[in-house]
Amino acid sequence: MRAAPFPSPRPSPASGRGRILALLCLILALLPLPALAVLPSERLADPALEARARALSRELRCLVCRNESIDDSSADLAHDLRVLVRERLKAGDSDAQVLAYLTSRYGDFVLLRPPVQPDTWLLWFGPPALLCLGGVGLAFALRRRRGAAAEPAPLSAEERQRLERLMREEEA
Amino acid sequence: MIVELGHYALVLALFMALLQASLPLVGAARGHPAWMALADSTALVQFGLVALAFAALIHAYVTSDFSVLNVVQNSHSTKPLLYKVTGVWGNHEGSMVLWVFILTLYGAAVALFGGALPPPLRARVLAVQGMIGAGFLLFILATSNPFIRVVPPPPDGDGLNPLLQDPGLAFHPPFLYLGYVGFSMAFSFAVAALIEGRVDAAWARWVRPWTLAAWCALTIGIAMGSWWSYYVLGWGGWWAWDPVENASFMPWLAGTALLHSAIVVEKRGALKSWTILLAILAFSLSLIGTFLVRSGVLTSVHAFAVDPARGAFILLLLAVAIGGSLTLYAIRAPALKLGGLFAPISREGALVLNNLILATGAATVFLGTLYPLFLEKMTGAAVSVGPPFFKATFVPLMVPMLVLLVFGPLLAWKRGDLLGALGRLKLAFAVSAAAALAAWHFTTGGPIGAVLGIALAAWLAVGTAVEWAERVKLFRAPLGESWRRLRHLPRAAWGMSIAHFGLAVLVAGIAASAWQTERIETVRPGDTVDVAGYAFRFEGTEPVQGPNYSAQRATFTVTREGRTVAVMHPSRRFYPVQRMPITDAAIRTNGFADLYAVITDPGEGGAWVARLYYNPLVPWIWFGAVIMAAGGLVSLSDRRLRVGAPARRGAAVKAPGAAPA
Numbered sequence: 001m002r003a004a005p006f007p008s009p010r011p012s013p014a015s016g017r018g019r020i021l022a023l024l025c026l027i028l029a030l031l032p033l034p035a036l037a038v039l040p041s042e043r044l045a046d047p048a049l050e051a052r053a054r055a056l057s058r059e060l061r062c063l064v065c066r067n068e069s070i071d072d073s074s075a076d077l078a079h080d081l082r083v084l085v086r087e088r089l090k091a092g093d094s095d096a097q098v099l100a101y102l103t104s105r106y107g108d109f110v111l112l113r114p115p116v117q118p119d120t121w122l123l124w125f126g127p128p129a130l131l132c133l134g135g136v137g138l139a140f141a142l143r144r145r146r147g148a149a150a151e152p153a154p155l156s157a158e159e160r161q162r163l164e165r166l167m168r169e170e171e172a
Numbered sequence: 173m174i175v176e177l178g179h180y181a182l183v184l185a186l187f188m189a190l191l192q193a194s195l196p197l198v199g200a201a202r203g204h205p206a207w208m209a210l211a212d213s214t215a216l217v218q219f220g221l222v223a224l225a226f227a228a229l230i231h232a233y234v235t236s237d238f239s240v241l242n243v244v245q246n247s248h249s250t251k252p253l254l255y256k257v258t259g260v261w262g263n264h265e266g267s268m269v270l271w272v273f274i275l276t277l278y279g280a281a282v283a284l285f286g287g288a289l290p291p292p293l294r295a296r297v298l299a300v301q302g303m304i305g306a307g308f309l310l311f312i313l314a315t316s317n318p319f320i321r322v323v324p325p326p327p328d329g330d331g332l333n334p335l336l337q338d339p340g341l342a343f344h345p346p347f348l349y350l351g352y353v354g355f356s357m358a359f360s361f362a363v364a365a366l367i368e369g370r371v372d373a374a375w376a377r378w379v380r381p382w383t384l385a386a387w388c389a390l391t392i393g394i395a396m397g398s399w400w401s402y403y404v405l406g407w408g409g410w411w412a413w414d415p416v417e418n419a420s421f422m423p424w425l426a427g428t429a430l431l432h433s434a435i436v437v438e439k440r441g442a443l444k445s446w447t448i449l450l451a452i453l454a455f456s457l458s459l460i461g462t463f464l465v466r467s468g469v470l471t472s473v474h475a476f477a478v479d480p481a482r483g484a485f486i487l488l489l490l491a492v493a494i495g496g497s498l499t500l501y502a503i504r505a506p507a508l509k510l511g512g513l514f515a516p517i518s519r520e521g522a523l524v525l526n527n528l529i530l531a532t533g534a535a536t537v538f539l540g541t542l543y544p545l546f547l548e549k550m551t552g553a554a555v556s557v558g559p560p561f562f563k564a565t566f567v568p569l570m571v572p573m574l575v576l577l578v579f580g581p582l583l584a585w586k587r588g589d590l591l592g593a594l595g596r597l598k599l600a601f602a603v604s605a606a607a608a609l610a611a612w613h614f615t616t617g618g619p620i621g622a623v624l625g626i627a628l629a630a631w632l633a634v635g636t637a638v639e640w641a642e643r644v645k646l647f648r649a650p651l652g653e654s655w656r657r658l659r660h661l662p663r664a665a666w667g668m669s670i671a672h673f674g675l676a677v678l679v680a681g682i683a684a685s686a687w688q689t690e691r692i693e694t695v696r697p698g699d700t701v702d703v704a705g706y707a708f709r710f711e712g713t714e715p716v717q718g719p720n721y722s723a724q725r726a727t728f729t730v731t732r733e734g735r736t737v738a739v740m741h742p743s744r745r746f747y748p749v750q751r752m753p754i755t756d757a758a759i760r761t762n763g764f765a766d767l768y769a770v771i772t773d774p775g776e777g778g779a780w781v782a783r784l785y786y787n788p789l790v791p792w793i794w795f796g797a798v799i800m801a802a803g804g805l806v807s808l809s810d811r812r813l814r815v816g817a818p819a820r821r822g823a824a825v826k827a828p829g830a831a832p833a
Contacts, residue, residue, distance in 0.1 A: 039773070039781060040694045061556045067414050069558065074772075112558025114543075119553055123543045127536040127565060134528045142516060 038071060042079070044086050053086050056098055060085070061112050069112055175240055178228025179319035182269075185221035185276070186309040188214050192279075192302030196295035200367075208291045211298035212283040218305060219280035226260075226273045229318055233260050239325035242266060242318040248331035248749050250720040258342035259332045264466050265318035267345060271462065272308045274346075274353040275301065278382070282357070289378060296364035297357075304356055307489050315482040331749035334721065340400035347393030348420055352458035354386020355427055359455035362448045363497055366504040371448060376438035379451070381808055383434060387427045388804035394420050395797035402790075403757050410685070410793055413562040418541040419461035422534050426454035429530035432523050440520055440585060442511030445501075446527070452501060456494040457534065463490065464541070515587040522580035522588075529573040536565050574628055574679065578635030581668065582642075596642065600634035618687045625683020632676035640669045667807025671800045678796025684789030691784045694775055704786035706767060707731045708740075712778060713771070721745040723756070726771045726780065730760070742769045742782075761791050 038057075044050040057071035062078040070078040070085075081102070088098045102110050114120045155163065192214035199207025232240045233256045236249045246263045247256055261270040279301040286294050312318075335341070361379045365371045397417065402410040411417060430450040436443045463486045514520035540557045547553050578600060582593040607630035611623045641647075643665060644657040689704040697712035711727040725743040729736060740758035747754065760767040768785035775781065 038692055040692055043692075059560055061558060067412070067556075067558060072409070072412075107554060109554040109556055112556050113560035113564065114555040114557055119547060119551060120543075120555060123539055123557065123561075124565075126539050127532050127569070130535050131528065131532045131569070134532065138524060138528065139516075142514075 038082065039079070042082055042086065044090065049086075049089050052095060053082070053089055056085050056089075056095055057082055059099065059112055060102060061110050063106060063110060174228050174231050175237065175319050175321070178225040178232075179317070181221040181224040181228070182309060182313060182319070185218050185225065185272075186306060186313060188218040188221060189302045189305035189309055192218060193299050193306050194302075196302075197299040197367075200292040200295040200299070203292075205291065208295035211295040211302075214302065215276070215279040215283040215298050218302075219276040222269075222273050222276045222309075225319075226269055229266060229269055230257055230260050233257060236329070238327070238329055239321050239323070240318075241320045241322045244322060244326055244329045246332055247329045248720070249328055250749070251332060251337070252719050254339070254342065255332060255337045259336070261345045262332050262336045262341075265312070265316045267349075267466065268308065268312050268316050269318060270346065271349050271353060272305060272312065274349050275305055275308065275356060278353060278357055279305065293361075293364055293368065293375075293378075296367055297360045300360035300363045301356065304360075304493070307493065311485050311489060315485050331720075331747070334745070334747040334750055334752050334754045335404060337720075338400060338404055340396055340403070344393060344396040344400060347389050347396060349393075351386050351388075351390025351393050351420075351427075352423060352462060354382060354389055355423060355430075355451075355455040355458045357382035357386065358427075358430060358451040359497065362451035363500060365448060366497075366500050369504055369507055371437065371444040371508055373438050373441060376434045376447070380431075380434055380438065383427065383431055383451075383454075384804050384808045387424075387431055388801045388808070390420070390424050390427060391797055391801040391804065394424060395794050395801075398797075399794050403759055404754075410790065413540075413559045415541050416465050418537050419464045422537050422541075423454055423457040423461055425530050425534040425537065426450060426457050429527045429534070430454050432530075433527050436520050436523050437511070440512040440514065442514065442520060443524070443527075444511060445505040445508045448505060448508075449501060450527070450531075452494075452497045453534075456490075456497070457538070459490060459493055512586070514585070517583065517590050518588040519580060519583045519585045522576065522583055525576060526573065526580065529569060533566060533569050533573075536569065537562070540565070571628065574632060574675070577672065577675075578632060578639075581636075581639045581672075596638060597635055600631050600638055603634045604628070604631035606630075615687050622683045622686035625686075626680060629676045629680035629683060632679060633673055636669055636672040636676065663810035664807045667803045667805075667810070669803070670806055671803025674796045674799030674801075674803055676796070677792050677799055681789050681792030681794075681796055685787065685793070687788050688790075689786040691782075693782055693784070694779050695782045696777065696779045701782065701784055703767075703784045705732060706737070706786060708769065708782075708784050710780070710782065713780065716743065718745065720749065721747045721754075724771075724774070726769075726782075728758070728769050728782075728784075730767060738767060740767065740769045742771050744771055744774075763791060763795075764789060766790050 038054070044053060054071060058069050060070045060081060062068045062070045062073035062075050062081070064075050064077050065073045068078075070081045084102075085098055088101055093101065099111065103115075108115055114123060116124050192211055195207050196211035196214075199205070199210065229242075231237075232243050233247050234253065236243065236247060236256070238244050242263065242265050246266070247259050251259065260266040279298060282289075282294065282298055282301070286297075289297070358379055361375065361382070365375055394417075397420065398410045401412065430447065433443050433447045433450055437447050466486075512520075540561055543557055544555050547555055578597060579590070579593050582596060583589070604627045608623050608627035611626040615622070643661060644654045646654050649657075691701050691703050691708075693699075693701050695701060695710040697710060700707050700709045702708075707730065709729045709731070711729060713724045713726045716723045716725045723743045723745040725741050728740045728742070730738040730740060738760040740760055742758040743756045745754045745756055746752070755770050755772055758769045766785070766787040768787055770783045771780045772783060773781040
């Protein structure tokens with residue numbers, strides 16, 4: 001097995017002359033590169049195993065790319081990881097074991113679906129909580145307003161006249 | 173010389189914006205007509221100056237003036253003329269100028285067509301626009317100036333990234349910015365209303381055209397970006413939940429919610445303060461979207477530090493705009509009068525639910541996009557939030573909304589009849605079940621979600637048609653009567669039906685994309701690969717010379733049951749200036765499915781790795797988006813928006829035929 005190059009997560013601070021270069025690199029990094037992912041040579045003979053490998057590949061981040069899964073990426077690292085995933089599957093690992101193996105090597109960063117744990121509770125449960133709070137808040141507000149303004153006062157004679165006039169205008 | 177003129181025009185525009193941001197506001201507060209009128213003239217002059225600066229920058233690109241740093245970094249003399257022009261906004265500095273250009277364009281439109289607006293409101297709206305303009309012009313001049321010269325000028329430029337040299341991407345940013353910046357109008361109206369302390373039906377009617385226009389442009393802009401990624405990136409993906417995509421999607425969600433809640437303000441006078449908040453949020457998300465993409469903060473927190481001045485300025489601008497408007501909201505919103513009452517089951521109730529879900533959707537995308545940044549800043553832990561997260565959270569949120577969408581238009585205002593609506597949707601339910609069964613029968617494999625998605629699309633389409641048929645009393649009244657009703661149906665009603673139908677088409681396209689057939693094979697000349705019943709025969713490649721690239725062009729003859737259906741030419745280009753290879757996909761569509769071919773890596777003896785796809789219904793994703801935008805445009809042409817809003821009660825404003833759109 002080839003050792004997968006682990007990216008340095010912190011680029012050295014750009015200074016002086018290097019600034020333009022750093023900016024250019026940044027712009028290049030911002031643009032997705034055309035995908036040349038999943039080469040025929042990587043494919044497993046067993047279609048069921050290959051299908052599992054593809055599904056797993058979509059859950060794993062190409063660590064050196066900008067938000068691309070290893071299934072989509074053409075980077076060398078993505079290729080190495082795709083081969084690694086297939087090797088683990090061939091060795092008889094379950095999907096969960098493959099993900100656990102990769103997480104132990106590369107950390108949670110490699111998972112495109114972040115694990116549910118205390119520091120991601122806000123991420124996972126924030127939106128549903130918002131939905132529930134919004135729903136409950138709305139129900140209360142509606143009820144309170146309905147209670148506050150029970151029955152509207154009947155129309156005065158002048159108002160009734162005006163209403164009829166408006167209705168006639170609408171018809172015409 | 174022209175470059176310096178452009179630079180100077182930008183400086184003058186900044187002063188004009190400062191003038192526009194201050195005097196009309198004082199004029200509106202003290203009731204000086206002349207000071208209020210200053211808003212119009214400054215808005216027009218500011219537009220003229222920014223247009224001049226923009227034209228000067230385009231001129232520098234077209235004439236390949238390599239004494240300008242921005243041109244050197246982003247252009248090349250051999251680039252085709254179209255991409256010399258569009259390269260202007262293919263980089264940070266130029267795109268900021270485009271942003272301000274569109275902002276002042278909207279300001280000028282208010283000054284020219286806003287005759288029906290009461291002068292104090294118009295002055296205040298334009299003043300807020302002036303503040304936004306001043307902030308951005310200051311940002312450009314202080315940290316992102318595109319007019320800086322280089323001495324000595326290099327012989328040629330660095331060129332534009334080949335991926336951006338594409339007609340789809342050329343017009344993607346202008347549409348996106350028309351949408352982003354269009355929400356600044358809703359924002360300005362909201363802030364002006366908070367200053368005035370008055371939100372009523374007339375206000376909602378004035379805001380509507382601007383919101384609609386922005387929403388249409390943003391819909392088209394996002395669809396263009398998605399189409400571009402489909403045919404350029406080479407694996408047939410059309411949405412990757414990439415932060416850059418999310419950045420444009422958040423304001424779209426908030427804007428869609430705003431469009432719907434403004435209807436309630438206009439028709440029933442309720443949801444005023446929520447609508448104001450949405451207007452502020454839609455534009456705040458646009459601002460955040462612009463800066464997320466432009467600052468590079470998404471790639472890494474550290475990229476932000478590449479240019480600390482720029483980063484600090486961005487944060488300051490965001491803090492002032494968003495913080496300021498929300499503070500004003502917190503102070504003034506409680507004073508807004510409550511509107512009409514309604515039962516939970518009513519048109520209002522349905523629109524409130526729509527807003528609740530869309531707002532939660534926007535919050536989900538916001539959290540997912542920014543959470544990695546937030547967590548890294550807080551604890552140093554690195555997590556990734558990718559498509560699997562959004563599929564698990566966003567999709568379950570949208571499905572119930574789409575199911576319930578059909579009920580909304582069938583419910584009456586104030587108090588609706590749910591059972592009645594259910595009864596009227598029997599046909600939609602039957603068709604939807606039939607569609608699901610048909611999809612189940614005719615497809616093999618694929619996720620069950622796709623079958624349900626097709627059922628949902630049918631439900632939406634038929635439900636929308638049922639509501640339209642009821643409006644014109646189709647088959648319930650004599651045909652002549654239906655025809656009369658059809659002709660008198662307001663454009664806004666047409667717009668709604670068309671846009672909802674477009675959504676149905678979009679949903680069908682998204683659902684069916686799960687049935688994609690993919691083959692990745694190494695092919696030699698003469699080889700045939702079968703993709704979903706289509707035989708792709710690889711004939712070989714030939715070298716081709718483009719204007720600024722060389723390419724290997726492949727030929728695939730596609731046959732089905734012995735009959736030739738297409739000859740496709742995917743190619744692999746090489747751009748020598750950037751030393752960058754690009755795959756150019758070949759797509760053949762019949763409107764119902766795409767054949768999609770890409771060649772990627774060359775092998776020995778004329779062999780290539782080919783990626784071949786059959787994508788059923790995927791073109792409907794873009795058809796759907798275009799139909800939705802068309803619905804918005806039809807609604808925009810509604811009589812009540814064209815003929816000017818009614819005068820405010822009490823305020824003696826007679827509309828002289830001019831409309832705010």
